[in-house]
Amino acid sequence: MxxxxxxxxxxxxxxxxxxxxxxxxxxxxxxxxxxxVETIQPSQYRVGDMWxxxxxxxxxEHLATATNSYVATNCYAPLARVTSGGPKxxxxxxxxxxxxxxxxxxxxxxxxxxxxxxxxxxxMPLRDLIGAVKERHPRFVGLSAALVMHLGSVRKTIASIRExxxxxxxxxxxxxxxxxxxxxxxxxxGADLYAPDASEAAVLLRELRD
Amino acid sequence: xxxxxxxxxxxxxxxxxxxxVMVRMRGDEDMAQxxxxxxxxxxxxxxxxxxxxxxxxxxxxTLGTTxxxxxxxxxxxxxxxxHDLPFDGKxxxxxxxxxxxxIDSRLEDEEHLAEYSAFRAQVDRLISxxxxx
Numbered sequence: 202m203x204x205x206x207x208x209x210x211x212x213x214x215x216x217x218x219x220x221x222x223x224x225x226x227x228x229x230x231x232x233x234x235x236x237x238v239e240t241i242q243p244s245q246y247r248v249g250d251m252w253x254x255x256x257x258x259x260x261x262e263h264l265a266t267a268t269n270s271y272v273a274t275n276c277y278a279p280l281a282r283v284t285s286g287g288p289k290x291x292x293x294x295x296x297x298x299x300x301x302x303x304x305x306x307x308x309x310x311x312x313x314x315x316x317x318x319x320x321x322x323x324x325m326p327l328r329d330l331i332g333a334v335k336e337r338h339p340r341f342v343g344l345s346a347a348l349v350m351h352l353g354s355v356r357k358t359i360a361s362i363r364e365x366x367x368x369x370x371x372x373x374x375x376x377x378x379x380x381x382x383x384x385x386x387x388x389x390x391g392a393d394l395y396a397p398d399a400s401e402a403a404v405l406l407r408e409l410r411d
Numbered sequence: 412x413x414x415x416x417x418x419x420x421x422x423x424x425x426x427x428x429x430x431x432v433m434v435r436m437r438g439d440e441d442m443a444q445x446x447x448x449x450x451x452x453x454x455x456x457x458x459x460x461x462x463x464x465x466x467x468x469x470x471x472x473t474l475g476t477t478x479x480x481x482x483x484x485x486x487x488x489x490x491x492x493x494h495d496l497p498f499d500g501k502x503x504x505x506x507x508x509x510x511x512x513x514i515d516s517r518l519e520d521e522e523h524l525a526e527y528s529a530f531r532a533q534v535d536r537l538i539s540x541x542x543x544x
Binding site: 351 | 466470471472473489
């Protein structure tokens with residue numbers, strides 16, 4: 202099934218057709234990486250662009266996202282490893298950020314890679330995020346932003362973490378659609394690390410795991 | 412006394428600025444057309460659109476970029492061809508002009524006024540490039 206065909210099924214809410222295609226790809230961990238990076242992520246970006254361009258409704262965008270979430274969950278589950286004792290990773294969306302599928306995909310790949318992941322989902326309040334970093338001592342913090350207008354919030358979040366933890370601040374990685382435009386926006390928000398997709402991020406973060 | 416940074420000032424005064432700009436934009440024919448097409452009240456549509464602009468302005472001032480405004484321009488152009496929404500250059504210029512007028516009217520710090528003036532000039536150029544007259 203081509204990406205275009207997958208997206209057609211996605212927009213029609215044909216979850217079993219999407220699932221069938223995904224199962225053929227995600228037969229092992231490298232396959233899961235390929236599914237996330239070559240199918241789910243680009244299909245999400247295309248759906249997002251279609252919504253922004255007014256070509257699909259909010260309802261269709263939500264349906265597509267929910268279908269991709271269903272596909273990811275069902276493909277990840279058979280490959281998931283129970284990790285305990287692995288280094289702690291913290292993944293969250295910044296305050297006001299409601300798009301969680303991208304960071305969810307990264308969390309799955311990190312779990313498969315031996316990390317013990319705390320995934321906090323959408324719109325994480327800043328005070329609670331800082332409290333969690335202090336309490337859970339992650340090896341790194343990963344922040345996600347889907348919209349460029351949220352980058353100011355990302356910068357403030359990073360600055361607040363650094364102010365609260367000082368020299369104890371773990372490395373901070375960022376990712377998400379908001380950073381796709383170039384101009385090294387990830388540096389402007391004060392992050393230490395950036396990767397354009399979940400698979401590259403998982404590889405990059407191995408340097409912190411080992 | 413104003414906060415140390417312009418983006419902090421906008422954050423603290425967001426609701427008041429938004430409410431005041433909505434008053435300025437009340438009865439705007441282009442916004443009313445968009446509201447009708449989207450089956451929203453004029454107030455709801457203005458609140459969404461103007462709130463969106465303000466959030467983008469704050470983000471750009473925080474980062475020292477115009478990245479959010481650039482994305483905003485791309486979206487507005489896409490919505491014209493996709494949803495057939497009448498975000499033409501006139502409407503876009505008026506939105507930004509009214510927001511900027513309200514912000515300028517509230518600023519007292521000379522440095523903030525200069526900073527916003529420089530940002531405003533950049534965004535005006537962006538709008539002109541995106542929606543040539």
